[in-house]
Ligand SMILES: CC(C)[C@H](C(=O)O)[C@@H](O)C(=O)O
């Protein structure tokens with residue numbers, strides 16, 4: 001089969017890690033008889049430098065015309081990169097928000113998994129790390145405070161800023177369905193996180209998720225308040241299978257969960273639209289401090305490419321081959337610097353990509 | 361001196377823990393020559409049962425007329441207590457929001473401190489726990505999503521819910537000043553947490569906090585995004601001295617920080633108005649499952665009473681005497697069940713109160 005992938009290298013370490021993921025995809029293609037073609041698309045700082053905006057209409061159209069999007073990372077350093085002298089809607093991160101909205105990527109899947117081999121990096125104490133954990137956070141990605149109306153204005157001589165948190169039942173229903181569908185393929189537990197003791201949007205969230213749950217009698221639904229969830233992720237991450245939550249809570253909790261694994265360089269993500277289309281990117285950022293030094297860990301991006309094979313191309317076996325190769329590399333003691341520990345062999349970004357390709 | 365304290369026992373373990381804090385205050389009074397008089401006020405579930413609402417106007421007026429308020433905890437169990445069959449504005453927690461707004465308690469101070477004696481309870485690995493940490497989260501408490509306009513309505517046949525996140529420069533300035541004043545008495549570092557890459561309210565927050573910082577040249581101000589802060593609290597809590605943030609972010613982050621200490625039964629809080637007035641309560645909830653069993657840990661409430669002595673009554677020496685007595689009790693190996701470990705002596709709620717009184 002032939003697949004057309006829009007590739008967005010982006011800023012910082014983006015180009016390096018994306019190159020390794022493409023190498024892995026090509027190896028999969030050769031082995032399983034698929035062909036992947038790539039169209040490069042500018043986004044973020046690199047697009048500002050070339051076109052004056054973080055995402056052009058043409059770039060969005062190219063991404064839309066592809067079968068799936070592979071993204072490295074966007075962004076630089078506030079106070080250092082001149083991109084941040086621009087008004088907010090022209091900064092690198094605005095490209096990310098524009099592509100999410102423009103491609104209708106309403107479901108962000110963020111797995112947080114503790115690799116046995118990387119337990120030492122987990123910031124939690126051994127008794128917790130030993131138990132392991134394996135959760136997936138399903139974050140609503142095109143609604144809420146991120147895309148509500150906002151304004152800053154003087155009211156009676158006082159500067160006042162307003163953001164709006166808006167959800168309708170359809171937006172909630174489709175993300176809830178996504179979460180339950182994923183739970184059916186996992187341990188059949190959904191924890192829905194909100195702040196229903198304060199917010200109207202959370203009460204609607206609560207109600208709609210509870211309705212959707214009726215169509216999945218095998219799945220256990222639990223409601224959890226966001227402040228409690230922030231505690232439970234630290235106290236007992238093993239209790240979570242699928243977590244579903246709105247955009248801003250999902251931003252905070254998925255990053256917290258990533259850090260609880262201790263190896264954010266390993267964590268992939270998928271942002272899905274209705275149907276099969278999706279954008280795939282590592283959970284970590286552009287890490288400008290180590291860009292261009294062959295030091296970045298490409299595994300999160302490679303695992304994101306594996307998610308692309310599974311979710312957008314229905315290539316389960318191929319996805320599994322990539323995931324197994326990553327597992328094998330860890331077992332073989334090969335590490336980039338961010339996950340390095342005593343007695344392991346340290347390699348660069350490129351070499352890590354090669355080692356994974358060899359094991360496919 | 362004579363002080364008039366409004367006491368709100370509330371629900372669950374509230375009455376037990378508040379009784380121990382009063383015992384401690386009376387001991388302080390006797391030793392240092394002050395007299396504390398108490399007026400009991402209903403709030404939460406207990407008020408719903410008696411008066412049909414979680415906070416009556418009279419209760420609010422009594423609280424307002426006092427020199428300070430001591431609160432136990434409010435709330436029950438959703439799906440079990442009939443309070444939760446009521447509309448949101450009549451549920452127990454609505455009393456908490458009403459008293460915050462009614463008394464103008466805009467500054468919530470939540471210390472998160474790792475006691476050397478309770479290191480074993482810290483969920484983080486030893487290398488992190490050994491370094492220790494000692495932070496105070498300064499949460500804005502009367503603005504943002506908690507008190508913005510909200511509505512749920514059908515729009516073209518689709519149920520839609522909206523909450524608003526609003527801040528004006530004056531609200532931001534006064535909480536920022538509070539944070540910097542506190543930092544001046546501590547390690548002179550303020551980390552301001554927002555989501556300025558998305559929210560207008562965060563950008564205004566950022567700007568006003570930066571302005572306020574100019575009046576405190578000795579204090580280092582750092583800006584941190586909320587998602588990053590959720591990670592850093594787990595990764596390296598020792599980096600934080602004073603954290604200042606808006607209401608909802610503060611709710612999430614202060615609970616996360618509490619859990620990082622591993623002993624939420626030890627954590628006090630103060631909610632301050634302009635001037636000296638304040639409400640003092642433990643960081644933990646009403647724990648209905650252990651209510652009335654003499655099992656609760658009264659230390660968080662006792663330490664909250666110590667904060668009352670310091671912040672509302674300017675009785676620094678007296679506050680220190682209480683804090684030292686708590687420290688002594690821990691050194692002496694006395695523990696309630698929630699912080700129990702091998703070789704320690706387990707006591708009930710009442711006995712813990714007695715032991716602390718003996719050491720004042
Ligand atoms: C860069 C920022 C706007 C973005 C977000 O908040 O969604 C990032 O934190 C993420 O989680 O992808």
Ligand SMILES: CC(C)[C@H](C(=O)O)[C@@H](O)C(=O)O
Pocket residue numbers: 197198227453456611
């Ligand atoms: C009970 C709830 C409304 C409250 C809040 O969110 O402020 C609580 O979580 C707190 O932090 O005091």
